[in-house]
Amino acid sequence: MTKDKFTVDKNEIKQNIYDAVNGAWIKQATIPGDHSSVGGFMDLVDGIDKTLMHDSAALADGSLPAKTPELKEYAKFYKMAEDYARRDADGATPLLPVIDRINNLANYQALNDQLPDWILSGLPTPFSLGIDPDMKNAKLNALFAESPSLFMPDKTYYEDGNPAYAQLMPIFTDMNVKLLEMIGYNHAEAVETVEKAKAFDKLIVPNVKSAEESADYSKMYNPQTTDELASSTTALNLKAAINQLVGEVPNTVIVTEPKYFEHLEELLTPQNFDLMKAWMIVKTVSGYSSLLSEEFRQVGGIYSRALSGKKEATNPTKAAYYLASGTFDQVVGDYYGHKYFGEKAKADVHHMVENMIAVYKNRLENNDWLSPETKQMAVKKLTSLGIQVGYPDEVDPLYSKFHVDEKLSLLNNARNFGKIATQDSFAKWNQPVERERWEMSASTVNAYYHPFKNIIVFPAAILQAPFYSLEQSSSENYGGVGAVIAHEISHAFDNNGSLFDEFGNLNNWWTKADHEHFQKLADQMIAEFNGIPFAGSKVNGKLTVSENIADAGGLSCAEAAAKNEDDVDLAAFFINWSRIWRMKATPEYQQLLLSIDVHAPAPLRASVQVKNLDDFYTTFDVTEQDEMYLAPEKRVKIW
Structure with missing residues (x-):
């Protein structure tokens, strides 16, 4: 199991898995004054910030050599950003x-x-x-x-x-x-x-x-x-x-x-x-x-x-x-990826993604409600899925155009860079799409699916414990990064992603009957989350439906992958799934997310989705008398 000073009472899991896994942590966790939240994702962000701030200072003072021209320009810009004496003197x-x-x-x-x-x-x-x-x-x-x-x-x-x-x-x-x-x-x-x-x-x-x-x-x-x-x-x-x-x-x-x-x-x-x-x-x-x-x-x-x-x-x-x-996000991300992630981990996680795709393919091929025609197109789309792991093979050439002019102010340098980037973007009109081009820095704690490109992207920053670690069991890793990987794959088949074909074109590849059946399942997912009380308000099921479908598909497929391993431990799988969503946030931030975020609140992502999986009930002996029980006919199963 992941090393964690907080023990988990499996009897408490029957009442609320999120509280059982994270309740003790939540009681002692404090939100720093300059934060709106702390928790699984934010803790990784803080760790990466600390590392890269240290290295940025070393790059700026020359004690750490900048090995690329782009990194040298970043160091100059960081030094300029940190020169508050000059910034204060310049004023407005x-x-x-x-x-x-x-x-x-x-x-x-x-x-x-x-x-x-x-x-x-x-x-x-x-x-x-x-x-x-x-x-x-x-x-x-x-x-x-x-x-x-x-x-x-x-x-x-x-x-x-x-x-x-x-x-x-x-x-x-x-x-x-x-x-x-x-x-x-x-x-x-x-x-x-x-x-x-x-x-x-x-x-x-x-x-x-x-x-x-x-x-x-x-x-x-x-x-x-x-x-x-x-x-x-x-x-x-x-x-x-x-x-x-x-x-x-x-x-x-x-x-x-x-x-x-x-x-x-x-x-x-x-x-x-x-x-x-x-x-x-x-x-x-x-x-x-x-x-x-x-x-x-x-x-x-x-x-x-x-x-x-x-x-x-x-x-x-x-x-x-x-x-x-x-x-200089891609420049910093490239530096982070090479120094702190490396080719070996990149290859290992890439292999894990391929395993998850294989599980998903098996799920699609054995799906009992898709027609053969739609099933064939779904598998074709899955097979065409682009995979980007860790960090890009090369830094976007855009950054070679960023040259710091130390005679100019910080604002004017930033405005010059912005103009260069905007010109570069407009120059891409009517040009071939660069499918391999990264749109997220490797030092960003996140992952995404791009429906227009049919690609999934997993930056190096998220590929750490509790999401992924060689010190964790395979079940813990599947409950962490495995579910995240399968979540992004699932976006290709959520209510939005399912509208796009294997090339990323908005193209209806469903039979009418299949799409109607899928919409009924999506409506069930909307209903499962819609109106759940949270932070003094209620969850909007329509706003969050695509992410909830992806969570459901991701968790289900990751569990199937975990069960294929010799050391399968489904209790560890479900517990780590709940652990990665631990979060303590200000009331204001919770209200903001409820209004605009397409993701359900983190505690509900942990506790609602597991109710849809039959193995959750057998693993923890959850019965009708327990709060976590959901009748079989109400369990939403899409992928």
């Missing part, structure tokens, strides 16, 4: 030219004249353009058009009677008034500007999607011609801007939120121009505050800390590391 000065650029806009035409460079420079616009694989032709990159983000985390916060808005908006307001005063606005000007920005934000709200609506990938694909998109507003020439950004006028733009663009003309009126300018200023000042002085960083984080329940700001040294490593 680096930001003022950017604010002047916004203030100098006299009308929409003035914005229109510089719109392409405005977008490349990362300045706020009342729409968003980006590049991603075409959902109907996943071998080529397409242009996507989306709505801008709101001041609140989700449109549901703006609903009448939502107490979160009444609590949070005054904090948002006060913070931004203070920030504007710090760049030279008098109090009355600052208040007026923030109120105008909030008024523009509220005009955006009715026509954007909620988190629940955005969770349905099938509603993302709304292709329009560039002319059709451009006709959504007469205030700005979107066609000309797109032409300059990608080099020609695309035949198709994929609009993820058509309702927003249908109402864009109503938003971009002459009467709303000053509101939009104020909105741009507020977004810019708050967005860049972390790149300025320590006072700006402290003040600029007040709202996000209120959202998450953090009691204090991240300390300056860690903040400098986060800023620099976030900018």
Whole structure:
């Protein structure tokens, strides 16, 4: 078993496995002031942060040699980020030219004249353009058009009677008034500007999607011609801007939120121009505050800390590391992967992924509700699944273009890097999709499935105890990283992933009867979680359904793999599954996650899914008299 000072009473598991495994830990665990949570995932993050902060400092002072040009530039940028004396001396000065650029806009035409460079420079616009694989032709990159983000985390916060808005908006307001005063606005000007920005934000709200609506990938694909998109507003020439950004006028733009663009003309009126300018200023000042002085960083984080329940700001040294490593994320990830993970572990986990795919394939081939036609396509998709483990074979060439200019401020260097990255992204329009390109740093404690590419990615950072260790039994490893691996595989067959074929194309490969049966099972999963009380609110089953389907499939297939091993110990398997989800979080953070996170709360991921597996009942002798009992006809079994 995993070495853990907390013992597990198997009788208590019958009442609540999460509490039985993690209750003693939760009682003694404390949330640091600069954290919103602690637990399985966060503990790994903290360990990696400590390691990489130490190494970053050594790289910056030269005691640790930077062996690649990209790592040398990272060291320079980290050193610049940590130079708070210079940042404090500069104060607001680096930001003022950017604010002047916004203030100098006299009308929409003035914005229109510089719109392409405005977008490349990362300045706020009342729409968003980006590049991603075409959902109907996943071998080529397409242009996507989306709505801008709101001041609140989700449109549901703006609903009448939502107490979160009444609590949070005054904090948002006060913070931004203070920030504007710090760049030279008098109090009355600052208040007026923030109120105008909030008024523009509220005009955006009715026509954007909620988190629940955005969770349905099938509603993302709304292709329009560039002319059709451009006709959504007469205030700005979107066609000309797109032409300059990608080099020609695309035949198709994929609009993820058509309702927003249908109402864009109503938003971009002459009467709303000053509101939009104020909105741009507020977004810019708050967005860049972390790149300025320590006072700006402290003040600029007040709202996000209120959202998450953090009691204090991240300390300056860690903040400098986060800023620099976030900018050079793939460079830092490559360094971490090679130094702390290595080729041997990479090969070992890759083999484990292949084993899990084999288990999943067997499950599909022996599925008793899929038709032969659908089953054949499902296996074909599984066989085509791309696997990325540990760290990429090479660092993205983008980072070779990042060169720190020590004469410039931290903010201006960051803005230059942002512009280079945005130009690089737009240059990929209509080019072949780079399926092997990593989109997550190897030092990130996470994993993902990309439906447009049909790939699963497991960064090195998550491949540690309690998820994975050579010191753990095979059953513990399958209850940890095995279930995570199978979870990501399952995303290829959840309510969203199942809409995409083996190439990542949005393509219905199901028979009508099979899809109807699958939808009934998905509805059962929605019902299983929907309305469960948690943190003073309730779980949204529709918002979390795709992740819950993936959890169910992952846990079921990982258990099957564990049972294939000679040293199988299902008690250890279920206990470690519950252990990896241990989490203690602030009430504010729990409320935030309930509103916007597509994952169910961690304690419920641990305790609800096991009820669907028959072996859980026999392993711990769970009967109808126990709280963990779920009648066989109510157990949701999809994969």
